[in-house]
Amino acid sequence: MNTKQKILYEALSLFSVKGYSAVNVGEIAEAVGIKTPSLYKHYKSKQDIFNFCVVEFSKRIETMHNDMRLPESKKAAFAYDSISTEKLIDVTTGLFLFYLQDDVASKFRKMLQIERYHNSEINAVYEDLFIEGSIKHEEEIFTELINKGVIKGNNAHVLALRFYTPIFFLLQKYDMNHDQIEDAKRELALMVQDFRDTYVNAEN
Structure with a gap:
């Protein structure tokens, strides 16, 4: 270094x-x-x-996406229309652990959380990355999945909130408890499984 x-x-x-x-x-x-x-x-x-x-945080994001072979936002719905529960859990867990444990991503996120109350520009960055931006990304995917008949329901925004909110909560819950990471992974897997059982059409 x-x-x-x-x-x-x-x-x-x-x-x-x-x-x-x-x-x-x-x-x-x-x-x-x-x-x-x-x-x-x-x-x-x-x-x-x-x-x-x-810039460094953005590079880490790009590297993580490449390592996990995540699809681009516009292609995500097509990649997830037939994804197995196990694969979805793996992808969700990978993203969760990146934001929780990656040295740069974790510190960057914590900085934004602290500073958002003092700096409107930093708050805008935080909301774009972890609140509104994330919900918008999920909403775009769920809109396509609803249109393709993969997902039940007619309100993609509500589905995005129901999928993302537990993940965001678990990130806060385990932020100071990295020794309980296996518990976090189990809870995350249960959440993903329950979401699929509730909203994914049986034939998919």
Whole structure:
């Protein structure tokens, strides 16, 4: 890890505990083990560091999607129209564990959760990633699945809420209890199974 990467890592670690607003550049430099002027050789400002955190998080997302071979948003409904329960559980668990355990993704998420109450722009990022954006993504998939007769129901938005809300809740529940990860996986599997039993047409 070079100095530029270490600055980013230590900054994100501090942001995830104290929030973006409560951390100053001097603290970041101290955590890295360099003088503040040296930090400015790598980043122009604290905002610049945050911007690079966003870039790094986006890279992690892309890598995770590629590793899990997840379909693009527009093709997701076609990929999920005949997916088995076991495969859906695997995909859902993989995504869940990424946001819970990945060092960058977890810290980035925690930073946004803390800072959203102090910064409207960061709140917008948080809502786009973990609330409205996620619901919109699921709603698009469920709309296609309803139209194809795979899923019962006529309100894709409600189905998106019913599928995503338990996942979001479990993320909060186990955020500070990583030693209970097997419990989290079991609860997640039960949730996915129950959702399929309730909403997926029998012939699928």
